[in-house]
Amino acid sequence: MTTKSNEKVFIKGNHAVVEAALDAGCRFYAGYPITPQNEIPEFMSKRMHEEKGTFIQAESELISVNMVFGAAAAGARAMTTSSSPGISLMQEGISYMAGCELPAVLVNVMRGGPGLGNIQPSQSDYFQATRPGHGDFRMITLAPHNIQEMYNFTFDAFDLADKYRNPVMILADGLLGQLMENVELDRSRKPLYLNTPKPWALTGAKGRDGQRILSLLMQPGVLEKHNFDLKKKYDLMTKDEIKFEAQGMENNPDYLIVAFGTVARISKGTIRLAAEEGLKAGLFRPITVWPFPYAQLKEAAKKVKKIFVLEMNMGQMLDDVKIAVEDASKIEFYGRPGGGVPTAEELLKFIKGKVK
Amino acid sequence: MIEQIIIAGSGGQGVLTLGIFLARIAVYEGKNAAWLPSYGAEKRGGFSFCSLVISDKEIYSPVVETPDTLIVFDQRAIESYAARAAEKTMIIENTSLIPNDTAGKGKKVLVAASGIAKALQSDKVTNIVLAGAYLAAKKIFTFQNAETIMKDMLGSKAGSLMQKNIDALKSGFESVK
Numbered sequence: 001m002t003t004k005s006n007e008k009v010f011i012k013g014n015h016a017v018v019e020a021a022l023d024a025g026c027r028f029y030a031g032y033p034i035t036p037q038n039e040i041p042e043f044m045s046k047r048m049h050e051e052k053g054t055f056i057q058a059e060s061e062l063i064s065v066n067m068v069f070g071a072a073a074a075g076a077r078a079m080t081t082s083s084s085p086g087i088s089l090m091q092e093g094i095s096y097m098a099g100c101e102l103p104a105v106l107v108n109v110m111r112g113g114p115g116l117g118n119i120q121p122s123q124s125d126y127f128q129a130t131r132p133g134h135g136d137f138r139m140i141t142l143a144p145h146n147i148q149e150m151y152n153f154t155f156d157a158f159d160l161a162d163k164y165r166n167p168v169m170i171l172a173d174g175l176l177g178q179l180m181e182n183v184e185l186d187r188s189r190k191p192l193y194l195n196t197p198k199p200w201a202l203t204g205a206k207g208r209d210g211q212r213i214l215s216l217l218m219q220p221g222v223l224e225k226h227n228f229d230l231k232k233k234y235d236l237m238t239k240d241e242i243k244f245e246a247q248g249m250e251n252n253p254d255y256l257i258v259a260f261g262t263v264a265r266i267s268k269g270t271i272r273l274a275a276e277e278g279l280k281a282g283l284f285r286p287i288t289v290w291p292f293p294y295a296q297l298k299e300a301a302k303k304v305k306k307i308f309v310l311e312m313n314m315g316q317m318l319d320d321v322k323i324a325v326e327d328a329s330k331i332e333f334y335g336r337p338g339g340g341v342p343t344a345e346e347l348l349k350f351i352k353g354k355v356k
Numbered sequence: 357m358i359e360q361i362i363i364a365g366s367g368g369q370g371v372l373t374l375g376i377f378l379a380r381i382a383v384y385e386g387k388n389a390a391w392l393p394s395y396g397a398e399k400r401g402g403f404s405f406c407s408l409v410i411s412d413k414e415i416y417s418p419v420v421e422t423p424d425t426l427i428v429f430d431q432r433a434i435e436s437y438a439a440r441a442a443e444k445t446m447i448i449e450n451t452s453l454i455p456n457d458t459a460g461k462g463k464k465v466l467v468a469a470s471g472i473a474k475a476l477q478s479d480k481v482t483n484i485v486l487a488g489a490y491l492a493a494k495k496i497f498t499f500q501n502a503e504t505i506m507k508d509m510l511g512s513k514a515g516s517l518m519q520k521n522i523d524a525l526k527s528g529f530e531s532v533k
Contacts, residue, residue, distance in 0.1 A: 010376075010383045036395060119395065179418055180376065180391040182383055269416035343421045 008184050013150040013176040014039035016183050017107055018047055020154035021079055023187065025194045026105070027053030028078040030067035032060055032086060035119040036174035037109035040081045061086040065093030065106075072102040073213050075201030077158055077194065081107035083174070084125050085116055094167050095133035098230075099215030101200075103161035107154065107170040109177040112339035120339025121174035123261060126316035129171045130290040136227050138234040140241055141169045141290045143260040147181035153287075155189065160241065162193035164233055165200075171289060173312070175262045175341060238291040246300055247271070248282035255281040255355065256304040258297065258321050260289055262341065263310050269344030274351065281308075281351070289317065297324040308351055309333045312341065359496060360420045361408040364437050365429025365450075367401050370483030373509075374427070375406040377487055380505045381497045382410040390418035403432065410496070425494060426462065427486055429469075434458055448489050450482065465493045465532060472527045481524035488528025499529065 011019070017040055021029070029048055031041045041057060048055040054071075058064040064080045071078035082090065087108045097104055110125050112118040129141045140160050142153040150172060157168040202213060217223040245264075248271060255274075259267045264285040271281045284300050286293050301307055307330050309318045314335045322328045334350045336342050361378065365371040372393050379389040387410050394405040407420040425446045428434040430453040441447055441462035449457065452470035469485040484506075491497055506521055507514050 008383070010380055010389065174395075175392065175418070178393055178395055180379060180389075181415075182388060266417045266419065268414075272416065341419055343419050344417045345421055 008182050010180055011147065011183055012039055012178060012180050013144075013147045013172060014109065014178070015043050016147050016151040017081065017154045017170070017172075018043045019185055020151045021105070021158070022047055022051050022053075023185065023189065023191075024077065024155045024158035025191045026077040026079050026158060027051065028068070028071040028076045029054070029080065030056040030058045030064040030071075030078075031080050031082065032058050032064050034083045034086045036111055036121070036177045037081050037083045037107070039177070040107065040109075061089035062093070065090035068104050069093050069097055069100075069102065072097060072104045073100070073202050075198045075203060077103070077162070079105040079107070079158075081109065083109045083111045083119075084113050084122070087125060087128065091128070091133045094139065095135050095137060096215050097167045098133070098137035098139065099135060099226075100213045101165040101230075102167070102213070103158075103165050104167045105154065105157045105161055105170070106167060107172060110171065110173040112337070118339045119174065121176075121262060121312065121341055122337070122339055123173060123263065123312040124316070124337065125171070126289060126311070126313060129169055130292070130320070132169075137230060138237065138290060139167050139169055140164070140237055140288060141171050142243070143171045143287060143289050144176060145261050145265045145285065147176070147179060147183050150176060151183050151185065155186075155191070159192040162196065164237060166233065166237075171261065173262050174339075241288060242291050242293045242296070243287035244293040244296055245285040245287060246282065246296070247285070248280075249300060251280055251282070252303065253280040253282035254305050255279065255308060255351065256284055256301055256306070257281055257308045257310060257347075257351075258284045258286075258317070259310040260286050260317060263312055266342060266344050267310055267347060270347040270351070273344055273348050277348075277352075279351070279355065286317070286320075289320075292320045292324070294320070294324040297321065298326065301325040301330070305330065306355060307331045308354070310342070310347055311335050313337055358409065358411040358413070359425065359494070360423050361410070361425045361427065362405070362420050362423040362437055362440065363408065363427040363429075364403075364405045364433035366432065367404045369404065369429045370480070371404040371429060372406050374483040374487055375408045377483075377502075377505065377509065378490065378497075379408055379410070380509065381502050384501055384505055385497060387412050388415050390415045392418045403436070425490065427490065428454065429482070429486070430454060431456065438462075446493060448486060448493060450486060452482075465489060467528060467531050469528065472531065473524060476520060476523050476527065478520055478524075481521055484521050484524035485528035485531075488525040488530075489532045490528075491525070492529045492532035499525070
């Protein structure tokens with residue numbers, strides 16, 4: 001494994017997450033094994049040691065997320081990673097961190113569900129990622145579609161977490177975790193906010209009054225005001241952090257595919273095949289699945305005849321697309337649940353069946 | 357160009373390593389590569405499979421439906437994947453472990469890879485014999501670049517293992533030429 005050069009490396013998505021976290025200044029990781037993300041803790045245990053940070057294999061996902069809670073409260077750049085059932089177990093801790101306004105990065109390498117499901121790639125945690133936990137909170141969620149983005153977005157996530165003092169999630173899947181591709185590791189990139197003082201952090205009360213970080217706010221009106229303050233922060237995220245990719249819109253396509261993550265990259269292959277058969281299709285790919293690019297999608301959807309929402313679940317982002325577009329009757333949905341990964345040819349066949 | 361490869365065999369035979377080896381040669385030659393393993397719970401003896409896409413363009417789907425090249429290590433692998441082959445598919449078969457060739461369509465390249473590896477006193481290099489056969493049959497990569505990547509992948513073990521692996525690569529290469 002090449003780890004110390006600025007050159008292109010050929011690595012797995014799970015390894016790219018580790019390199020990005022360390023490059024972004026993360027020096028605390030706690031996690032618990034689960035396929036298909038096991039290369040993250042495995043590789044992190046070695047690399048974090050080399051960087052003189054703290055790696056802990058905790059006794060469960062609940063402990064992992066709460067160790068991250070503790071490290072973040074002490075001012076550290078901290079992360080945990082897991083796959084679908086493990087992320088479910090972490091929901092309480094994510095909500096507490098949002099309530100306490102603590103920065104942290106979580107990676108979900110999704111697998112099939114519900115329940116323990118299987119270990120194949122899936123996108124079935126879209127609902128959970130975009131409407132996380134309990135309580136009225138929000139969380140920026142980035143959905144990479146190749147290994148370069150696994151690296152770039154993980155790095156971004158640490159900066160965003162510190163910028164807003166809020167948890168940030170990377171929503172990947174088993175395919176992106178296991179896939180090896182060319183990645184350019186940008187060793188010269190400087191993390192933002194890494195050295196910004198954190199006066200709220202619990203660093204020992206030497207020379208100052210004691211302070212507390214808590215999410216239990218029982219006095220009348222205090223929690224309501226806290227939620228109004230949080231909402232202002234979420235509004236800023238919605239205003240400033242939306243990311244998406246639109247491909248082929250300059251050709252005035254007749255059809256628009258809306259897909260994220262793995263399905264978005266496969267859809268690019270579908271669009272290439274469709275062009276060979278004279279079908280003009282474009283792609284709209286939400287990169288932040290929260291905040292969702294409603295206005296941008298609404299605009300892109302205006303001129304097309306049909307909108308194809310393609311997912312590896314039975315229709316989750318579909319709900320957001322319906323909120324975004326004016327004429328929901330233009331929407332067609334195709335999904336593969338339970339670990340099924342569609343091929344570019346399979347998606348084209350579905351589209352052709354609907355446009356005859 | 358686009359070259360889509362499926363490699364199949366059993367855990368412990370070096371199926372995934374062969375895929376990474378070919379992928380890294382491609383990257384070294386300035387191409388894009390996307391390598392995707394199947395991942396089961398078992399460590400050894402279970403079914404092992406990977407797909408590999410090589411292209412000078414951006415690779416969209418790493419999932420291979422119909423391979424340009426199918427490399428099969430044993431009987432179970434050929435029975436599972438022969439149906440994926442088309443007329444254009446080159447099937448590289450490890451005949452040592454395939455008593456009953458069930459492949460219909462495709463251009464066959466027959467290599468007694470396990471036998472060749474045993475003759476080199478190491479059946480662990482069966483995958484490298486097949487890599488040599490691939491180099492000779494497809495002529496996409498140079499032998500020299502394959503040697504460079506092999507040395508890099510062996511790392512600190514190159515001193516003791518390089519010669520045996522080079523011998524295996526050459527034997528596989530010459531068995532096809």
